[in-house]
Amino acid sequence: MALLEVNHLDVRFALRGGDIQALRDVSFSLDRGERLGIVGESGAGKSVAAFSILNLIAQPGYIAGGDIHFDGQTLSAMSEHQLRQIRGHRISMIFQDPMMTLNPVLSIGEQMVECLRAHRRISHREAREIALDRLKQVQIPSPQKRLDQYPHELSGGMRQRIIIAIALLLDPDIIIADEPTTALDVTIQAEIMALLLELCEQHNVALMLITHDLGVVSQVTQRTLVMYAGRIIEQGPTKEIINDAQHPYTQGLINALPQMADPGQRLNQIRGAMPSLNAIPSGCAFNPRCDFATEHCRHVMPEFVTSGGCQVACHMVREMIEEAQHHA
Template sequence: MPLLEVRNLRVEFPTRRGVLTAVDDVSFSIDEGEVLGVVGESGAGKSITGTAIIRLIEPPGRIAGGEVLLAGRRIDNIAPEEMRHVRGKQIGAIFQDPLTTLNPLYSIGRQLAETMQTHLGLSDRDARARAIRWLEDVGIPGAAQRIDAYPHQFSGGMRQRVVIALALCAEPKLVIADEPTTALDVSIQAQVIALLKRLCREHGTAVMLVTHDMGVIAETADRVAVMYAGRIAEIGPVRDVVKGARHPYTEGLMGSIPSLTHRVERLRQIDGSMPRLTDIPRGCAFNPRCTKVFDRCRIERPDLMATDGPTRAACWLYAKGEARDAA
């Protein structure tokens, strides 16, 4: 049984100009201790998917369909108060910008202690001792002295370490990390990712790593899901997606990554840009930009299907009976 299972998740935002579907029929699963990378362009729905799992979508956005199961138990329809005990205790979250995710008016020690006391029922003294240990674990120098410091007294990288400690301190089974390094300095990014990787391995925590940085994914994830316009375009083991992508979009995405080992004249690019949610084309959402497009792509929307490789892709090229040279 997978730790997290998402089935046909659909997230909608009612607007004045009609209902926008930000996440459309997304299904995937994460096993215990596994790192699933979720990549895609801005607006592809990857962050919304993460937010929907912990049910923190800002109204009027709402989950319009599908199921989310944590260790075999549905969590998309339980009472808000019950959901509160899932958040933090079973699913931790790391947000993008460490400068804004910490409450500026509370010391970091207090924020850590408060989280642990909510979920683990510790005494003040135990919570404080554990908070210091956590700060040491995430590499805050002089943790015992700095526990009463306030967020503004830390640098961005240090704050993200504190955020990681906050996400992990109640020992959740899963962490949803939403672009945890995007707001950080390039030199700090690698350190923070390495830290997250180490801690999750030590604690056996599974990670849903949302990012648009393929480099981070390639280094960290076990499997990767590529999202495009609210749907999963391709999902599979990270090596196969990077080296042997089957979906033309993934192929294009991987081709556009500069390489240090191979000399290339010009990086490949995918012509055009991702459609806005208001005008997603009929059929496959990628069809206007696809180099291998054929008639069926413009009419019918493909679901994820088995390919000739280890990955699954939402592409008619792999439908049975469809000739590969149809394009």
């Protein structure tokens, strides 16, 4: 049994003009110690999927259907009090912007001690020792000094290391990292991702990495979900998706990587833009941007079909598989 199972998740936002659907029929699982990537453009539904797991969706958003199971418990049926025992303790989250996560008026040490003592019955001194140990693990220089500093006194890279240290404080089973390196420069990004990967392997922590960067996904994750307009459209082993993407959208994301263009030439891009949630096209949501779209694609939503080790929601892929089977 998987550590985390998300089944047919449906998330909506209640607006004056009627509900709009942010996630539709999203299902995936995560095993203990596994590293899962969730990729897609802005607005694909990646963060909504992650926030739904811990019921952190702000009003007017709500979970309209489906269920979420964690280690034999049904998270989607838990009360707010029960969820507090899970959040930060067994499932930790690393957000995009460390300055939005850290409290500017409390020292780093105070924030780490407060987090520990909220979940464990330990003394202030014991909590501070654990906090110091975690800062050493994330390779912060002069960790003793950093405990008494405030967030504004630290660089962006250091703040992100502290966020990782806080995420590891209570030995979680899962870390959900939502674009953890967006605000950092490229060299620091690589350091932070390497550190996160190393710590997850050391502690056998499952990692759910949300990003739009397929380069990072290819280096860090074992399995990948590709999302578009609130739906998973392709999922499977990361190597297989990177080396032989099946869905035209996934192919477009890979072709848009800078290294895929010839030197001096314009970068490749997917034409058009992600549809807004209140104007998702009928049939396959990607059809207005797809070079292979047919009338069938414009009217009928594709079901998943197995291609190699991947699951792909695409009519064209289904037709290619059926044709190959017919000629076999």
